[in-house]
Amino acid sequence: MGKLYFQTKSTEKIGLYVENNKVEAIQIDRPTLSMSVGSIYVGKVRNVDKKMEAAFVELENGIVGFLPQKECPFIMNTSIHTVLTNGMTILVQVIKEAYQDKGPRLSCNITIGGDSIVYLPYGEYIAVSKKIKEQKEEYEQFFTQLLLEKEGVIVRTNSVNKSKATLHQELGELRQTFQHLKQQSDSIKKPTLLYRKDIIPTKMMNQYRSVPIEEIIFDQYSTMKQMEKIYPEWKAIMQVREKLPLMEGKTIDQLLQASLEKTIQTTEGITLTIDETEALTVIDIDSSKFKSNQSKQLTLLQINIQAIQTICREIQKRNISGIIVIDFLKMKDEKERQIVVNQLQERCKRDPIRTEIFGFTKLGLLEMTRKREQISLLQLMSDSSLSNHITLNVQSVAYRLEREILEYGDSKAEACCIRTSKQIAEFTSMLVKNKRIDLEVYVLIDSSKNTYITERVGTKEMVMEYIDTQQHFVIDKLV
Known part of the structure; x- marks a missing residue:
């Protein structure tokens, strides 16, 4: 069972997910993060590139996003440059945040997330969560009768707890939200943010809906009351504490500082070194302080398996994404490598953000990827990501x-x-x-x-x- 803690009094809002008294995830929301995944803008077309079959769209403050033709559902049997022209305004949604010198990736295929479903105005398909796949046919038949031409819907796991009447009502409300955004966009002639869900606490709570939660703590009564309306099923486990307790014996600022350090020492004597670079993140394992009475080969496997827990926890806490390479201690036996892969896959299932494990390379390095939804803590909080000494910005x-x-x-x-x-x-x-x-x-x-x-x-x-x-x-x- 896990616990969620939210600090929302200050301008920078912070959320923590804690399991077995260990901080598993840290998320931060700042006013400057308005271009988070899911944000909807009226954008102004800056340039249309025929060769790339894409448009560059200004969002706000001179920031330009990338809109590929395949993300424009209204473009059929023609090229993007025949439909979009420089200076015109267009309704777009951020599907990947800006990263280093790359602007955000955009889509005109808008999605509006609700409590139990995700509304797709141009989706033209019905998808059902794998966790309720036995009811897939039932939901497909139900929504086929309700959806208008070109509309689509994603049925979330939480739908299983809702009546058909409630789902019908939610679809209508999400449809109305989109129509309102569309009407707003028709009268706006400059780049403008129209819609954004707060990362803290709304998005983070939504991420953990399928996880058993025993307690949700807020530092503000007003925030708790807002969340009671959005997540009524959690109302009984919500409470307010003006001052959040120490986590792992640390304050929130001490936790954030620890999550920026390159070196982590575990209680078992395993040392991890985490290097975030522009291209990828490399995690190295050192066992010089680890003690065991087992044979060398068994000890190597034991260390690698124990390291997985800390590795996955640090990836989530630091919000590391993109390509991740892990240099486990070398194992000669292919069966032992597969054990490590299996253990890592099992542990990653607890991460609400999608990960993919590719296995070991010929050089004995494990490759994996994690979907990029927000920039990492290091990139957000520091100007010295390539330095051994971390300095807060x-x-x-x-x-x-x-x-x-x-x-x-x-x-x-x-x-x-x-x-x-x-x-x-x-x-x-x-x-x-x-x-x-x-x-x-x-x-x-x-x-x-x-x-x-x-x-x-x-x-x-x-x-x-x-x-x-x-x-x-x-x-x-x-x-």
Whole structure:
């Protein structure tokens, strides 16, 4: 049984999935992640490439996405350049997020996800979850009678708990949502975001619907009430705690920091080294500190099997995707290799994001892929993904500082004094300016800092006495 924890008070929203007191997954939602998978935009065609049979479409802030012809259901027996022209607006959906210097991948084949079904305005097919395949024919007959021309639907596992009347109503509501988006898009002449589901908590909760969950904890009552309406079947296990408990003995910020480190030491004495590069992620296993009384060959297999649990956990926590290569300890026996593959496949079934295991290469490296739905924690939080030393970017430091300031406010402190750089101070000021904080926040501007130091927190008198001794700094008041 698993547990879900959501921190939504601060601007950066964080979700955790915990199983057997181990953090299995971390997800982050920021305002800058509006181009997440599923977001729907009115886009403006920048350029149509005949040779590539694709269009480049501007979404917002100059960001351009890639729209291949095969993702345009309205283009039949002709070429994309005869239908789309430069400057025209078009309704598109993000199907793959931007990655490094590549813009997001787009589709005009819009999908609108609901509680039990996914509505496909141009889908022209009915698909049923494999987990309820014994009822496939029944659902196909039911929806065939309801769908209009060109429409399609994906029937989710959760449909099995809903009446046919409820499914009919949901289809109507999703159809109405799409028609509303279509009407909006007809009157908009510039790139505009029309529709986005929050990653935290909505999308993350949806990902774990087929997983046994025993407890869902929110730090805000208002967020819990919203989720009760969307996920009424989980209402009985939802609760509010203003301060989330420590996970694995760590705060959320300590968990995030640990999930950026290249080296992981397990309690069994196994060391993993994770290298994220632009092309792929390489995971190396070292067993120098592992102790066993078994034969060398059995020990190698034992280490590899034990390492799988940590490897899969780190992949999920770090949201690593794309090509992943794992350098397991070398095994000569093909049967032992197959045992490792089988164990890895079984463990990956617990990952809500699709993975595919390709097996061992001739060089003894295991190849696998994981669907890219969001950028990794390292890419999101750091500007130094190719460096041995991980440095948080300005935004990540500011989001962390915002959480700390909110905690000071909850603790009834009157004031605090922070020493940090001008960039971090300015970004933090943007985050907290609309928050209700009963706290005065002063900042000592120190250009040498790429992080922050809390110099004083407590009564206003104590903080002002300290500030009076720091006149060689530029001093700003954030709140």
